[in-house]
Amino acid sequence: MNIEKRVTELVEEKIADKPNLFLVDIKFQPGGKLIVLVDGDNGIGIDDCVQISKHVGFHLEEENVIETPYNLEVSSPGIDTPLTTLRQYNKNIGRQLSITTTVGTKREGKLIAADENTITIEEKVKEKGKKAENIESAIPFDQITETKVIISFK
Incomplete structure (x- = not known):
């Protein structure tokens, strides 16, 4: 049995x-x-994490899904965990993101919108001899290798 698949169901x-x-x-x-x-x-609160952990742990034991000793850890993604789901992107609209593209470039900007295919950010772009200006840029998901929220302590 696929462990990840069964845990997902639980x-x-x-x-x-x-x-x-x-x-x-x-x-x-x-x-x-x-x-x-x-x-x-x-x-997500700690109570929800505890309830999920108890439910998953109980059923994994009952069904003997994992035959070797294991340690179950249920938590929210850390602040440094890359965004992976559309719901995470939507939750972070209005925040500054750091995006690594498939060609290896890094881009930073404020997340304006996200849909199934694309995110839209507002980024500062400075052309030689001109003042920096904010422009909106659409970046397709298939051109993104990693996205992280930028935490500012200003």
Whole structure:
């Protein structure tokens, strides 16, 4: 049985009555560390993480899905975790992003919009001999290798 697939089913089952919560990622790492990342449109609290952990852990044990010792960790994605889902992008509209493209360039800008295919950012562009100006740029998801939220402590 595919561990990630079964854990996905269990998490989705547990959060089905909480439409503001969503699954971000599941990783089963070497050494038996099972990481489940769940987020919410308004964040996620520790109580929800505990409930998901109990539900997933109980069913994995009952069904003997993982035959070796493992450590289950349910949490929200850290601030340094790259964005991967459209819901994460939508949750972060208005925030500054750092985007690495498939050609290796880095771009920074304020996230204006996101849909299934593209994100739109407002970025400062300076041409030689001119003042920097803010322009809106659409970047297709298939040209993005990584997106992170920029945390400012100003």
